[in-house]
Amino acid sequence: MNEPGFPVDSPASNLVGVDSVSRRFPLDHNYVSALTGVSFNVASGEFLAISGPSGSGKSTLLNLIGCIDKPTDGRILLDNVDTSTLSPTRTTALRRQKIGFVFQSFNLIPVFTAAENVEFPLLVNGISPAERRRRVAEALASVGLSDRANHRPDLLSGGERQRVAVARAIVHRPALVLADEPTANLDTHNATHLIDLMHDLNRRLGLTFIFSTHDQRLLAHAHRIISLTDGRVVADQLSADEFTPTTPQEGGSHEQVLAARV
Amino acid sequence: MSKFLLLAFRNIFRNRRRTVMTLIMVGGGVTGLLLVGGFFARMFWGLRESTINDGLGHIQIFTSEHFNREEKHVLDTGIDNWRQVAATVTTGGHVRGVAPRIEFYGMVSNGEKSSIYMGSAVDPVAEKSLGFSARLSQGNDLSTKSSGDVEALIGAGLAKSMNVKVGDGLTLLAVTADGALNGVDVQVAGIVKTGFKEMDDRYVRITLPAAQRLLQSDRVTNLVVGLDKTDNTDMVAAQLGPRLQGLPQQLVLKKWIDLAAYYNQVHSLFSTIFVFLGIIVFFMVLMSSINTLLMAMFERTREIGTMLAMGTPRIWIVALFMLEATLLGAMGAAVGVVAGNLFGSLINVSGIHLPPPPGTNVPMLFSVMHVPSLMVASSILVIVSLALASILPAIRASRLQIAEALAHV
Numbered sequence: 001m002n003e004p005g006f007p008v009d010s011p012a013s014n015l016v017g018v019d020s021v022s023r024r025f026p027l028d029h030n031y032v033s034a035l036t037g038v039s040f041n042v043a044s045g046e047f048l049a050i051s052g053p054s055g056s057g058k059s060t061l062l063n064l065i066g067c068i069d070k071p072t073d074g075r076i077l078l079d080n081v082d083t084s085t086l087s088p089t090r091t092t093a094l095r096r097q098k099i100g101f102v103f104q105s106f107n108l109i110p111v112f113t114a115a116e117n118v119e120f121p122l123l124v125n126g127i128s129p130a131e132r133r134r135r136v137a138e139a140l141a142s143v144g145l146s147d148r149a150n151h152r153p154d155l156l157s158g159g160e161r162q163r164v165a166v167a168r169a170i171v172h173r174p175a176l177v178l179a180d181e182p183t184a185n186l187d188t189h190n191a192t193h194l195i196d197l198m199h200d201l202n203r204r205l206g207l208t209f210i211f212s213t214h215d216q217r218l219l220a221h222a223h224r225i226i227s228l229t230d231g232r233v234v235a236d237q238l239s240a241d242e243f244t245p246t247t248p249q250e251g252g253s254h255e256q257v258l259a260a261r262v
Numbered sequence: 263m264s265k266f267l268l269l270a271f272r273n274i275f276r277n278r279r280r281t282v283m284t285l286i287m288v289g290g291g292v293t294g295l296l297l298v299g300g301f302f303a304r305m306f307w308g309l310r311e312s313t314i315n316d317g318l319g320h321i322q323i324f325t326s327e328h329f330n331r332e333e334k335h336v337l338d339t340g341i342d343n344w345r346q347v348a349a350t351v352t353t354g355g356h357v358r359g360v361a362p363r364i365e366f367y368g369m370v371s372n373g374e375k376s377s378i379y380m381g382s383a384v385d386p387v388a389e390k391s392l393g394f395s396a397r398l399s400q401g402n403d404l405s406t407k408s409s410g411d412v413e414a415l416i417g418a419g420l421a422k423s424m425n426v427k428v429g430d431g432l433t434l435l436a437v438t439a440d441g442a443l444n445g446v447d448v449q450v451a452g453i454v455k456t457g458f459k460e461m462d463d464r465y466v467r468i469t470l471p472a473a474q475r476l477l478q479s480d481r482v483t484n485l486v487v488g489l490d491k492t493d494n495t496d497m498v499a500a501q502l503g504p505r506l507q508g509l510p511q512q513l514v515l516k517k518w519i520d521l522a523a524y525y526n527q528v529h530s531l532f533s534t535i536f537v538f539l540g541i542i543v544f545f546m547v548l549m550s551s552i553n554t555l556l557m558a559m560f561e562r563t564r565e566i567g568t569m570l571a572m573g574t575p576r577i578w579i580v581a582l583f584m585l586e587a588t589l590l591g592a593m594g595a596a597v598g599v600v601a602g603n604l605f606g607s608l609i610n611v612s613g614i615h616l617p618p619p620p621g622t623n624v625p626m627l628f629s630v631m632h633v634p635s636l637m638v639a640s641s642i643l644v645i646v647s648l649a650l651a652s653i654l655p656a657i658r659a660s661r662l663q664i665a666e667a668l669a670h671v
Contacts, residue, residue, distance in 0.1 A: 063664075063665045063668075066571065068570075068571050068664040068665050068668070069664070069665045089575075092570075092573050092574075092575060092576070093573065094573075095571065095572065095573040096572065096573020096574075097573070099573075101568070101571050101572060103568065103668065105564075107564060107565065107567075107568040107668070109269070109565060109568075109569075110276070110565075111269065111272035111273055111275075111276060112269065112272075116265065116268075119265065120265075120569075120572065121572050121573070123265055123266070124572060124573055124574045124575070124578070125573070168572075
């Protein structure tokens, strides 16, 4: 297990670097700490779960990595760029180009069809209409929803909506996909389907997934699990599936585990 | 851009009940403006035509001295060679005819009582050919034949104060062009109601030859030009100006709008009322739309947060809200234009009469004109109002903290 707050060197292979990050929120005349001294690195192509009980800081951590919030202390590195030093415009551009989001409640635009929802990130990225059509078709095919392209979200099941959300998150070919409790609103069948889908996209396309969850089914598929309690990292471990027999399941640092895998 | 427009358009219909209420409100505002503005326009048109046809004509010709100096005597600044001037004017296009006039004043007496009168001498033939007619309440118009007694039309108020009726005699006294006092006996041929009490208390109309005998002059005060259409006034006035320059007397043209003081007062008053009404509609739409659009923004907080999280520039959010409001305004304007024209047509066929307007005693037909420029102006007014109303919600939406917006329930 990593010692919480360990110094992060950010080698070129690391996609995400979380360096001594703390986040405090004002509450009345005081502050409440959501995260305290969190540090870890994420390499490209990882399928990483952040787990922990409610209020442990999972969503806050994803928000910080996703550049939709800023740490009170410490820094977040994305592709070796310190995101906390970026202007709002550059931060917006970074999110637009490098990050895809999957939300617990799907957060699809209700007046758009599935295809139009998937198209939206391409629209804001200024992709040409012809290219947009091609990529949307690809993305919907990759989540198995080609035949539901022209349906609005209210005509789709929960599982289908979340698959549309996944297609929307990957359509602009981001470096990183962040998913906040993606299976929380799904039944077992749909949750399993979604997990398999995300795992498949991770393996097939080499997409880096970071997701928060306490869904054991999803945790079972994760290469690596970072456990949070009260805003602190209490465990950073590789899952059994990914470990070689000689690799300890706990106790080794993430860098050690990765080195062992290599 | 088309997708953005599509998003804005579909967002309008997310909450149909609210959209319908907004369309009714905006459309109602436009309908109200069209009905009131159309009524005013009809009133202006009616007042304009009645003012012209009551004898003002489209253009009047005076000597330039008429406006430059005070007259020493009646017709001191009159037109000498008015027949030549009339012939010159009549040769132009769009001119239906020219009517000479003498405006004079003096004392009228029934033998027992005297009163001041304001006289107008006309050529009955020319007046009739131009369609100028006195508003008779009793008797007949002046005879077009020159023989017989001198006939006069007098105002209803003057007839009452002089205690005369049709067929009675009166004596008109006036100062001649040379400054001497002269008189002529007239027979009351008819009693007129001009619609203005002050006028009816003083009005006397006789024929031009009778007035020239009374005033001992061949001059006339002015020439009234009647055209085929009021809309041709400016064009004909522009053509006539140079043609009158070569005549012995220096003459000036006055268009009806320059002489219609009452029309101008009414136009100014009702235009101000209409502008005030427009301002009320503008603020009514503005304030109620701000509330509606803020509610829409509040309901879509999480969606806006999602769009911002996906890297949508904040200015796009502003543009989206403003586009939605502008589209809503355009649709409301369309509803209002259709409803306004429909209600206007219904009013026009209903034949409703309104009480006489101030200063007149004739009931007015409630009629509404369909004015394209008013439709455009009213539509622009509500569209701009809604676009302005969307600024506050749009800015608030664009400034949402993404993390908070995503957590919004």
